[in-house]
Every structure is written in structure tokens, then in C-alpha cells.
Amino acid sequence: MDTLANVAHGFGVALTGINLLYCFIGVFIGTLVGVLPGIGPISAMSLLLPVTLSGTPESGIIMMAGIYYGSMYGGSTTSILVNIPGEAASVVTCIDGHQMAKQGRAGPALGISAFGSFIAGTFALVALMLVAPRLASIAIAFGPAEYFSLMVLGLVVLTFLTQGSMPKALLMACIGVVLGLIGLDSITAQPRLTFGRMELIDGIGLVPVVMGLFGVAEVLLNTEQAIKRDIINAKITQLLPNKEDWQASAGPVTRGTLLGFLLGILPGGGAVVASFASYALEKRLSKTPERFGHGAIEGVAGPESANNAAAGGAFIPLMTLGIPPNVVMALLLGAFVIHGLQPGPLLITQNPGLFWGIVASMYIGNVMLLILNLPMIGMWVQLLKLPYNILFPLIILFTILGVYCSSNNVFDVYVMIAFGIIGYFMRKLGYEPAPLVLAFVLGPMLENNLRKSLILSQGDLWTFVQRPISAACLALALVLLIAPLLPSLRKKRELVALDEGA
Amino acid sequence: MTNQTNVKLRLNNSELWGGLIGLALGGFVIWQGLKLKLGTINDPGSGYVLFYTGILMCVFATSIIVSAITEGGPTLASRWENVRWSKPLLVIACLTAFSFALEPLGFLLSSIPLMLLLLRLIDPVRWTLAIPIAVLVPTGMWWVLKRLLLIQLPSGLFGIG
Numbered sequence: 030m031d032t033l034a035n036v037a038h039g040f041g042v043a044l045t046g047i048n049l050l051y052c053f054i055g056v057f058i059g060t061l062v063g064v065l066p067g068i069g070p071i072s073a074m075s076l077l078l079p080v081t082l083s084g085t086p087e088s089g090i091i092m093m094a095g096i097y098y099g100s101m102y103g104g105s106t107t108s109i110l111v112n113i114p115g116e117a118a119s120v121v122t123c124i125d126g127h128q129m130a131k132q133g134r135a136g137p138a139l140g141i142s143a144f145g146s147f148i149a150g151t152f153a154l155v156a157l158m159l160v161a162p163r164l165a166s167i168a169i170a171f172g173p174a175e176y177f178s179l180m181v182l183g184l185v186v187l188t189f190l191t192q193g194s195m196p197k198a199l200l201m202a203c204i205g206v207v208l209g210l211i212g213l214d215s216i217t218a219q220p221r222l223t224f225g226r227m228e229l230i231d232g233i234g235l236v237p238v239v240m241g242l243f244g245v246a247e248v249l250l251n252t253e254q255a256i257k258r259d260i261i262n263a264k265i266t267q268l269l270p271n272k273e274d275w276q277a278s279a280g281p282v283t284r285g286t287l288l289g290f291l292l293g294i295l296p297g298g299g300a301v302v303a304s305f306a307s308y309a310l311e312k313r314l315s316k317t318p319e320r321f322g323h324g325a326i327e328g329v330a331g332p333e334s335a336n337n338a339a340a341g342g343a344f345i346p347l348m349t350l351g352i353p354p355n356v357v358m359a360l361l362l363g364a365f366v367i368h369g370l371q372p373g374p375l376l377i378t379q380n381p382g383l384f385w386g387i388v389a390s391m392y393i394g395n396v397m398l399l400i401l402n403l404p405m406i407g408m409w410v411q412l413l414k415l416p417y418n419i420l421f422p423l424i425i426l427f428t429i430l431g432v433y434c435s436s437n438n439v440f441d442v443y444v445m446i447a448f449g450i451i452g453y454f455m456r457k458l459g460y461e462p463a464p465l466v467l468a469f470v471l472g473p474m475l476e477n478n479l480r481k482s483l484i485l486s487q488g489d490l491w492t493f494v495q496r497p498i499s500a501a502c503l504a505l506a507l508v509l510l511i512a513p514l515l516p517s518l519r520k521k522r523e524l525v526a527l528d529e530g531a
Numbered sequence: 532m533t534n535q536t537n538v539k540l541r542l543n544n545s546e547l548w549g550g551l552i553g554l555a556l557g558g559f560v561i562w563q564g565l566k567l568k569l570g571t572i573n574d575p576g577s578g579y580v581l582f583y584t585g586i587l588m589c590v591f592a593t594s595i596i597v598s599a600i601t602e603g604g605p606t607l608a609s610r611w612e613n614v615r616w617s618k619p620l621l622v623i624a625c626l627t628a629f630s631f632a633l634e635p636l637g638f639l640l641s642s643i644p645l646m647l648l649l650l651r652l653i654d655p656v657r658w659t660l661a662i663p664i665a666v667l668v669p670t671g672m673w674w675v676l677k678r679l680l681l682i683q684l685p686s687g688l689f690g691i692g
Contacts, residue, residue: 194598200553200591203584207560214577221567221577249622252653253614418656419664422649425626426642430672434682439634446626453619457610458549476580488572 032158039385043393048091048386051084055092056394059099060401063119064107064409065420070100072247074360075239076427078367079435086368087383091390093364097357098150098340098391101300102398105142105333106409109135118300118336121308125321125328132324140268141278141326142333143402149286149334150395153341156290157348158388161377165349168374173481174492178502179352180475184468185506186295187355190302191461195513198464201455205465208233209472216480228440235363236435237445238469239356242462244428245449248421250456268403274326281311281331289335293342295354300336300343307335341391347372348384352471356463359470546604550595557588621652637687642669 042048062073074096081089104119109126122142129138171179188198211222212232223229270278288310289303311331312321321328346354351373353359365372370380377384402409432445452462468475486492494500563578564585570576598604625648632641647665650656656664676682 194595196591196594196598197549200588200595203588203591204556206584207581207588210581217577219567219577221581222563245626249619252618252622253616255615255654416654416656418650418654419660421653422646422664423668425622425649426646426668426672429629429642430676430684433638433684434676437682439685442633443630446630449626450623453623458545460549479580480575483572483575490572 032162035162035381035385036158036389038381039387039389042087042382042386043091043390047084048088048390049393051088051092052095052390052394053397055095056099056102056397056401058092059096059101060103060106060398060409061412062096063100063103063105064412065415069243069247070097071239071356071360072244072424073100074357075236075243076424076431078236078239078360078363079431081364082367082435086365086370087386089368090361090364090383090387091394093361094344094387094391095394097361098337098394099398101333101337101340102143102146102402103409104336105146105329106139106402106406107413109138109142109329110410111413118304118339119333120301121304121332122329124308125323125325128322128324129326129329134324136267137270137274137326138329139406140403141270141274141330143268143399144270145278145282145285145330145334146337147395147399148282149289149338150341150398151392152286153290153293153338154388154392154395157341157344157391160294161345161349161384161388164345165374165377168350171350171374171498172496173478173485174496174499175502176350176352177475177478177482178493178499178506179350180471180478182502182506183346183352183354184464184471185509187467188464189509189512191464193459193461195510197460201460201462202464202468205468206472206475208238208465209469210476215473215477228438232473233444233469234432234436234441235360235470237432237441238448239360239466240428240432241445241448241450242452242455242466244424245445246452246456246462248424249449249453251417252421268406270326277326278330280314281307281327282334284310284314285331285334286338289338290342292335293339293354294345300339303335303339304332307331344387348376349374351376352474353467356466359467362470541603541606543606543608544599544604545607545610546599547596548607550592550599553592553595554589557585557592560585560588618653622649625649625652633687634685635688637689637691638684639669639673639691640687640689 043052058073058077059070062070074093077092077096081093083089101118105122105126108119108122109130112123112127126138126142129135184202188195188202191198191201207222209232211229213220213230220230285303285307288307289300292303292306293300308321308328308331311327312318315321315325315327317325343354343358346352347358347362351362351371353362362372370376370383428445429442432441433439435441455462482492483490492499493503560581562585564580564582565578567578567581568576569579569582625645629641629645632644643665646669647661650661650665651658655661673684676684
């Protein structure tokens, strides 16, 4: 009953004119960046992070969330029609989606992808409504030791799932922690790694770091090769899947939704892992696995449902524990912090309008996305023809303006350019930026909780293993750290490894 | 066999250099941690987490170096094989020049040439299209930010913008 009252309150917040507008802008931009290869949700969210300053916290966060789940919808369009994933979570959709398009079945592929995404997104929201408040009430009992161990687990899971060698990902995570510690020590107020520069006293901003590593570096990487596009030019008709398509897709959509939601909740997991895992599951369960790769609708329905369910599930650790499970959620945490809010167990009770408003807006956003992605598919196809030699300079200009507007400080523009160049060389040498960014956000919290737990336990390191949740997180992290040493597990890791930058 | 040994021991190995940079950074972080004081385990100081993170960085960097020596790795040049390496280099040069010009020249006088250069250098856009875009987009953005959102962009020594 309480939940229903809260949901009604949430819809009251989400249905105000300004929040509807922000929600629409968010899902529209999300679909746009999902459709355009080269820029993903991370770049778009970092670009628009300063914009959230101008409105209320609800509006800003509703827009940012819209970009994230909107990009999951839009990404499939490019995968199916152009065979280039619009963003990393749609890589798998290329395999069977583009084959379907080549066979003249682009309509049903786009249709099942949109309907599957809608069903999964709706399920994830209902589950979020039911799970989040209960988890938040449990999380109130969490102490610094539990928080520290959970963050360690989150970082280890992300490094485990990052493409390339694990030591490289762990090195990136360590560098992220160090960068996050620049500025005044929160306990002793001693300046750290500031080198006498006043601009560094408050630390390095999240916006310039993320825009540099994901925005500028992405443009630099994309300029290396002329992007060729094999757009399906035939008119797209019959977007509604037929009875056989629905029968074949019902199982994959259900399984993809459940799997995606569970993987989304896990720290370090997310939409990319969920889509790969769903594809592997469907192929394994299929009686005719040989059809996969040649236009099997199950290969589109499962992964597309899974990535949307995961996008919804990923909000749970952020909203209830205050711990972002992936880079996108780290950016959303940045949006909360900009408005002086701290997501965590108390958010739901102290700011019910904000929490339930965001949840309700996600449902409204899902309906908007269904409308944006089916009847208006022709518009997105036209957009795929936008020349990149004009788009890339514009992205660079917008990142410069975005960074400057977030702080009114030219120094941040220098920081962004520096991180853009560093990010480019990092990617060229096989170092992924995702663990660095997550560690950058978690670093100060990680340090704070470690030092607090050591002070509270009077230096007793056993405190981390005597508390069951903390011990379980650390044990799991240890298993994941050791796993790549075993050849069979290393192979499995390589199969699910993700490229966050895409 | 000889060839394989040569591959493993060569210095022109991007993995090796990546690891060495990581090791140097780790050493620097350890030194900074020590400078800031570690404190005790009952009351960790400002350098405590930095110091141990530095140690972890050295461990991971060493692991990268060891694997680069034992398993070999691609050369630095091979990382830029079959790509238009000059394009990102040109964009980096433009961005570096822009960062030097932004404060003295202001937003408008530095971003218009930046846009024009990027439009002509990445995949040349014809002049008749590049010039209007390079002028109109930064000017439009400047107008929106200054007049509508009241955000002051750097105006430089000449006070333009």
C-alpha cells in the first residue's frame, strides 16, 4: 500500500511540465547518442552534466537517467541497420540484427528490440520499486567496513570485466584512486598532490576527467579511420513482429529481462555484460543454435531486453547504497553531488519525491522511447547519414563549453584536453579508462571508509572479515582477482570482457 | 628460436614501456605518500592510502613488465599501423594551441580558428561550408551562453566576447 502511495507521489513529481520536458530531452538525446556511433551515453552524460546545474535536482537527474536508458534503445537501431554498434551494449545486436535487416526483416528486428526493451525496462522499474526500499532499510545497518569492502568488490568486478589484461585494469583503478585523492584531505585538511596550485585544492573535477577520457579521446580515436557505413536503404515496413516472431521471442525476452536485471544490480556489472550473457544463454538453450549469427530473432530479443533491464537494475546500488556499480552510475552520482545530495540508504526516506519521481519518470521515459523508436524510425535512419567530419569538431567545441560552464574555470578546460590526450594514448596501449573513472569517484569514499573503520576498530584489520557482508565481498573480490590465473576462467573472462568506451 | 628470443628481449615493446611508466608513477605515489606521513594503523595519516596504493601500482606495473618480457608484445609503431595516425596528432596539436590561446585571445577568437582547423583537417569539409560553420556555431553558442544563460566566457586581452 505504501509503495502504491509512493508511486502515485512519484508520478505527481514526474508529470509536472518541466520534469516531462527534461525527461523527453533526456530520452531524445539518449536515442540520438545511441544511434550515432562514436559517442556513447558516457560522453553525452558528461557533456550534459553541467546543464543539470540550471534546474532542480529532480529535473537534472531525470534527464541524465533518460540519456542512459534512451541510449540502450537507440543503440540497437544502428546495430541493426548499419552493423555498427551505437554503443557498447548493442554490440551483440549487430550479429543477428543486421543479418535480419539484410534478409529484409529490419522492421521486425527493430520492433522486437523496442518491445523487448520496453518490457524489460518496465519490469526493471517495478523491481526497482519493490527492491530498493527494502535494501535501503537493510543498508542503514552498514558500517564503514561494509562500504569499504563493497567498493573494493565493485572495482574488482569492473576490472575483471574490462577488456585487456587484468593488471592493466587494476593499475588504471589505482591511478583513479590516486587522482580522486588530489586536494584537501577530508580528515586532516592537509593538501595532497596539489603541487602548490590553488586550482587543485578542491581536487580535479569529474566533468573534465570524464569528458577528456571519453569525449575528446573518443574523437581522437575515431579520426584515425574513415568510418564507413553500410546503411540498409530499403524502406522499413511492418515494424510489428508477427505471431511466430513473438512466439520465438517470448522466452528470450523473459530470460533476458531476469538475467539483465540481476547482472545490473551487481557492482561492476551492467548493460554490456548483460547483453553478452543473454546472447550466450539463448544460443546455449536453443534447439537450433546454428541459426544464431544468420538472423535469429532470439539473438536480438534476448540481448536487447537484457541491456535495458540491466540499465534499470544498476540504479539499485546507487540509490540504496550510494555506490555506483558502473561508470554511467558514477556520472549520475556526480549529478547528485552537484546538487548537494548524497544517494544512499537515507535518500528514499529523506527525499521521497526525488527517488519516486525519478523512478516514475523512467516509466514515462520508457513509453516516450517506444514512441520515439518505432513511428519515428525514419528520422533516426536519416540521422545516420550525418557526416562525421562535421560532427567531431562540434563534439570538441561542446565538450570545451560544457567543461567551462560546469566550473567557470579555464583550468578545467586544460585538464580536459590533457585527459583527452592521455586517454587516447591509454586506449592505444590497451589501457581502458572505465576502471580509472569508477575508482576516481570511489577513491575518496574508499579512503574515508577505510580510515574510519581502522580508527573505529583501533587498527584491527580483522574487522573486515569478522563482519559477514564485508567478508563475503572481500572473498568474492579475492576469487575474481585469482580467477584470471586459471586458464579456463581466463578464457571465460575474455568472452565477457567489455569495451566501456564504445 | 633465435627470432623468438629477439622478440622477447627487444626494447621496442609497447607493453614494456606502459609497465615502466606505471612503475614510475607508482614510485612517485609512494614517495608522495611518505612525504604526507603514513600515521599509524590506529590513526592513518594523509599519506596512508596513497602509500599503499603506490605499492599496489608498482606490483601491477611489475606484473605488466614481467609479462612483456616473457611473452613479448606489439611494438609502439604497430599500434598505429594501418590507421591515419596523423589525424589525431593534428587534432592534438590544434587542441594544445587552443589551450594556449584561450586565455589571452578569449573564447571567440580562439574557438573560431580551432573549429575551422578541425573542419579542414579531420576529413576536409569544403571551404564554403567550413567557414560558415566555424564562425556561426561558436558565435551562436557564445550568444546563447552570454545573453540567455548569463555565463561569461573568457574574453581575452582584446575584450572580445
